[in-house]
Amino acid sequence: MPALDTIQKLGILADAAKYDASCASSGTAKRNSKGGKGVGSTEGMGICHAYAPDGRCISLLKILLTNHCIFDCHYCVNRKSSNVRRARFTPREVADLTITFYRRNYIEGLFLSSGIIKSSNHTMEEMVECARILRDEYDFRGYIHLKTIPEADPQLVHQAGLYADRVSINVELPTDTGLTRLAPDKDSRQIEGAMGGVKMAIRQAKDEKKRFKHAPRFAPGGQSTQMIVGADTATDSDIVGKASRLYDSFKLRRVYYSAFSPIPDASAVLPLKRPPLMREHRLYQSDWLMRFYGFAPKEVMQATEADGNLPLDIDPKLAWALKFRDSFPVDVNRASKEQLLRVPGLGTRAVGQILASRRHRTLRLDDVAKLTVSITKVRPFICTVDWRPLTLTDRADLRSLLAPKQEQLELFG
Amino acid sequence: MTALQHVKLGTYYVVNMLSHDDFGFWRERARSLVQCDVPPDRVAWVEPGGTGSLFSHGERRMPVPEDPNRMVRASKRFVSLAKTAIHHSDPERFALLYRLLWRLQSNPRMMEDKADPDIRRVEELDKAVRRDAHKMHAFVRFRLVEEGDEPEAGEHYVAWFEPDHHILRREAGFFVRRFANMRWSILTPRGSLHWDTETLCEGPPAQKSDAPSGDPAEDLWRKYYASIFNPARLKIGAMLKEMPKKYWKNMPEAELIPELIAGAQGREASMVAEGKSEFAARPDTLEAIGKAIAGCRNCPIGSLENHAVMGEGPRDAPLMIVGEQPGDKEDMAGRPFVGPAGQVLNEHLAAAGIMREKAYLTNAVKHFKYVQRGKRRIHQSPAAKEIDTCRWWQEAERAIVKPKLVLALGASAARSLLGKTVSVNKVRGTPIALEDGSELWVTVHPSYLLRLDGDAAAEQERLFAADLAAVRERLDQMAEAP
Numbered sequence: 001m002p003a004l005d006t007i008q009k010l011g012i013l014a015d016a017a018k019y020d021a022s023c024a025s026s027g028t029a030k031r032n033s034k035g036g037k038g039v040g041s042t043e044g045m046g047i048c049h050a051y052a053p054d055g056r057c058i059s060l061l062k063i064l065l066t067n068h069c070i071f072d073c074h075y076c077v078n079r080k081s082s083n084v085r086r087a088r089f090t091p092r093e094v095a096d097l098t099i100t101f102y103r104r105n106y107i108e109g110l111f112l113s114s115g116i117i118k119s120s121n122h123t124m125e126e127m128v129e130c131a132r133i134l135r136d137e138y139d140f141r142g143y144i145h146l147k148t149i150p151e152a153d154p155q156l157v158h159q160a161g162l163y164a165d166r167v168s169i170n171v172e173l174p175t176d177t178g179l180t181r182l183a184p185d186k187d188s189r190q191i192e193g194a195m196g197g198v199k200m201a202i203r204q205a206k207d208e209k210k211r212f213k214h215a216p217r218f219a220p221g222g223q224s225t226q227m228i229v230g231a232d233t234a235t236d237s238d239i240v241g242k243a244s245r246l247y248d249s250f251k252l253r254r255v256y257y258s259a260f261s262p263i264p265d266a267s268a269v270l271p272l273k274r275p276p277l278m279r280e281h282r283l284y285q286s287d288w289l290m291r292f293y294g295f296a297p298k299e300v301m302q303a304t305e306a307d308g309n310l311p312l313d314i315d316p317k318l319a320w321a322l323k324f325r326d327s328f329p330v331d332v333n334r335a336s337k338e339q340l341l342r343v344p345g346l347g348t349r350a351v352g353q354i355l356a357s358r359r360h361r362t363l364r365l366d367d368v369a370k371l372t373v374s375i376t377k378v379r380p381f382i383c384t385v386d387w388r389p390l391t392l393t394d395r396a397d398l399r400s401l402l403a404p405k406q407e408q409l410e411l412f413g
Numbered sequence: 414m415t416a417l418q419h420v421k422l423g424t425y426y427v428v429n430m431l432s433h434d435d436f437g438f439w440r441e442r443a444r445s446l447v448q449c450d451v452p453p454d455r456v457a458w459v460e461p462g463g464t465g466s467l468f469s470h471g472e473r474r475m476p477v478p479e480d481p482n483r484m485v486r487a488s489k490r491f492v493s494l495a496k497t498a499i500h501h502s503d504p505e506r507f508a509l510l511y512r513l514l515w516r517l518q519s520n521p522r523m524m525e526d527k528a529d530p531d532i533r534r535v536e537e538l539d540k541a542v543r544r545d546a547h548k549m550h551a552f553v554r555f556r557l558v559e560e561g562d563e564p565e566a567g568e569h570y571v572a573w574f575e576p577d578h579h580i581l582r583r584e585a586g587f588f589v590r591r592f593a594n595m596r597w598s599i600l601t602p603r604g605s606l607h608w609d610t611e612t613l614c615e616g617p618p619a620q621k622s623d624a625p626s627g628d629p630a631e632d633l634w635r636k637y638y639a640s641i642f643n644p645a646r647l648k649i650g651a652m653l654k655e656m657p658k659k660y661w662k663n664m665p666e667a668e669l670i671p672e673l674i675a676g677a678q679g680r681e682a683s684m685v686a687e688g689k690s691e692f693a694a695r696p697d698t699l700e701a702i703g704k705a706i707a708g709c710r711n712c713p714i715g716s717l718e719n720h721a722v723m724g725e726g727p728r729d730a731p732l733m734i735v736g737e738q739p740g741d742k743e744d745m746a747g748r749p750f751v752g753p754a755g756q757v758l759n760e761h762l763a764a765a766g767i768m769r770e771k772a773y774l775t776n777a778v779k780h781f782k783y784v785q786r787g788k789r790r791i792h793q794s795p796a797a798k799e800i801d802t803c804r805w806w807q808e809a810e811r812a813i814v815k816p817k818l819v820l821a822l823g824a825s826a827a828r829s830l831l832g833k834t835v836s837v838n839k840v841r842g843t844p845i846a847l848e849d850g851s852e853l854w855v856t857v858h859p860s861y862l863l864r865l866d867g868d869a870a871a872e873q874e875r876l877f878a879a880d881l882a883a884v885r886e887r888l889d890q891m892a893e894a895p
Contacts, residue, residue, distance in 0.1 A: 007632060007633055010636050011636050011639075011640045012640075015641075017641070034590060037594055039594065050552075052641060052652065053652050053673050053674050054644075055646070055650070061637065072797075072832075072833055080797075081796075083798075101630070101634060101637075104555045104628065104630060104634070105553050185833065277646055277648070353527040356525045360523075360525060360526040363528070370527075
């Protein structure tokens with residue numbers, strides 16, 4: 001087989017990285033390249049430099065150092081027994097590629113992950129070396145996200161945190177049985193142990209930063225994780241429960257959900273059909289409900305249907321409201337912020353605007369309509385001076401009135 | 414501009430803006446107009462290059478306020494919105510801002526009333542400008558131009574961008590902070606910016622042809638863009654919402670989009686087809702499995718000249734014995750463990766006191782894998798992937814028989830049950846819990862005993878016998894327990 005050139009390797013190793021959902025570049029310390037010798041800045045807000053036709057943002061150069069792997073996880077395209085084409089970059093090649101792209105304003109930085117070669121420690125060393133070249137030699141001040149390997153020496157994981165803005169460790173599957181079945185080489189205790197270690201290091205570095213101005217930063221963008229949805233039998237209830245436990249115990253910035261998608265050379269233990277993409281979307285919505293709308297995990301689980309999954313045709317907030325109709329209607333002129341946040345169709349922004357506006361006027365249905373996308377969706381759950389839903393809230397067919405109509409797939413021209 | 418001494422009632426005033434985005438100038442003019450009590454409907458604001466035809470006979474001289482120190486109120490929120498909104502390309506923006514400032518004098522908290530149309534409009538302008546700025550940060554694409562002979566020092570990065578609003582000057586700082594040590598220029602139809610690593614210069618409006626037409630790194634970037642895209646998930650609407658088509662013409666990667674979309678459905682279909690096959694619903698009777706495996710071509714073994722060999726034994730057997738795959742004899746007989754290895758197994762089972770008829774016997778792989786040598790078919794071990802593929806059938810059998818104990822003979826059988834390759838010598842002799850609550854015991858395959866001779870054979874036979882004895886003991890325990 002002829003040796004691969006850079007462009008072929010890039011193709012293979014980017015292709016292998018695309019099953020990682022995260023591409024965030026936000027929420028890290030502010031930096032810029034003034035007074036340095038390299039390029040790069042981070043200003044709090046992440047920037048999506050392009051969007052792929054799969055609707056996902058391209059913010060970082062998301063790539064594997066190598067797709068050779070000694071592990072044999074069934075859902076993974078790079079598992080040992082899969083016969084995909086293999087390639088390998090040196091740490092310097094990845095660093096150079098990052099700079100080439102960054103200077104042309106294609107990316108915010110690098111998201112580096114890797115298959116396990118030789119040993120977990122060897123692989124982790126190579127990844128840390130790449131980050132070191134970027135930071136120390138090229139004085140790169142953009143964003144770096146390193147995926148750490150839970151089996152590697154904690155000392156190496158610590159070094160990764162010193163160079164990177166964010167570190168992440170994938171929990172991979174929502175249940176332990178799923179993990180044993182589909183990722184037989186991984187161990188949930190080891191994964192959670194490593195996440196706990198990172199949490200401690202982040203907390204300690206923050207503490208030191210308060211006392212000493214020049215204390216080194218440790219992963220100022222925090223840590224995140226990812227779960228694959230639809231590869232095992234875990235229900236949305238299980239997943240929401242797992243996510244909330246992870247948020248609580250490891251102070252994660254984000255939990256990403258990645259709908260299992262059929263991958264070339266898939267293993268027979270996996271379902272061949274992908275779960276509906278909508279399922280992933282509903283999980284993200286439930287994630288939002290917990291993080292920004294004051295829902296407890298238990299309440300999100302109450303929104304699930306008999307099979308433990310969130311309904312696909314309506315969003316989880318509407319599903320909850322339909323089940324707990326006695327909490328509605330809510331009077332927009334009097335209700336508390338918490339009550340308003342429960343109204344389907346009112347986002348955090350609309351709620352903020354209602355709270356501010358109602359100091360100046362008594363809100364009518366028209367006023368609320370101006371602040372929301374669709375008043376039809378909100379109407380059954382609110383009262384205003386000139387509107388009461390009367391029996392609408394309790395109608396048995398309310399769900400079908402509010403569920404979006406099935407749309408024909410859009411054609412692309 | 415000379416000033417009028419007194420404000421004439423009923424006079425229309427015309428303010429000619431000196432530039433498109435000069436907030437300081439607007440503020441100064443607006444302040445004195447408010448101080449002179451000139452209502453918004455008596456002022457026309459004209460952009461540079463714009464014609465105030467409606468007010469062509471309006472008064473171009475500014476009124477002079479009687480009290481230049483009179484307070485003009487503006488809330489913080491208003492000032493911050495106005496500073497952004499002034500960059501919008503809507504010619505009405507100056508008038509809108511003046512109207513808001515005018516109304517603020519009588520209602521200082523007006524900005525909180527989000528349902529007011531003027532406030533909603535200024536927030537729309539603010540949002541549009543911030544979005545345009547954000548898209549500029551994202552979608553500017555530099556191209557490298559090498560100038561002079563020195564490799565590093567001669568590098569000059571040039572971009573062509575077409576913003577919707579007057580944001581070029583506003584966003585200069587972002588690019589300076591990010592690319593402080595790089596020489597770059599951003600050319601737009603509304604003006605241009607040049608940074609030489611120390612100072613920032615503004616230049617006149619430019620044309621697309623002034624910018625370089627390509628950069629070799631764009632091939633790499635396009636490769637990346639095409640590779641990171643997952644064809645199994647097409648969400649064109651989501652892409653268009655964030656990256657509308659108007660930006661595409663200046664982004665090197667965008668030219669790939671139509672073909673990526675066209676190819677996506679095909680690529681996904683072929684992935685599924687290659688990856689595997691039409692495993693329909695899992696059969697729920699042993700007969701159905703027997704029928705289905707006969708036609709199974711999910712791995713290449715099924716396409717050899719051979720017959721599927723179904724497991725045999727009672728439907729409710731407490732013990733399930735899993736071998737590797739049928740051999741030559743089994744293939745012809747259509748029954749498991751009837752060849753030489755089967756003989757060895759039978760002898761040892763009898764010695765351990767396990768009745769073969771009471772156990773369910775099957776194989777990890779249902780078809781015989783071989784290479785033809787003359788008239789003989791030589792056994793070939795199945796590949797990991799083939800075992801994983803056939804695991805589907807083994808699990809279907811296990812779901813029906815529901816054995817309490819599974820005995821795996823050899824590494825292939827162990828892989829079929831565990832999903833990973835284990836060393837038989839490391840795991841033999843101790844039970845491993847399976848997810849359905851049953852126990853897995855692993856030992857060597859009896860054919861292994863056939864390949865040894867001398868001391869090694871005796872030793873391995875002893876170990877095999879010991880493993881079977883342990884299984885027998887465990888089965889007895891299980892039978893006693895309720």
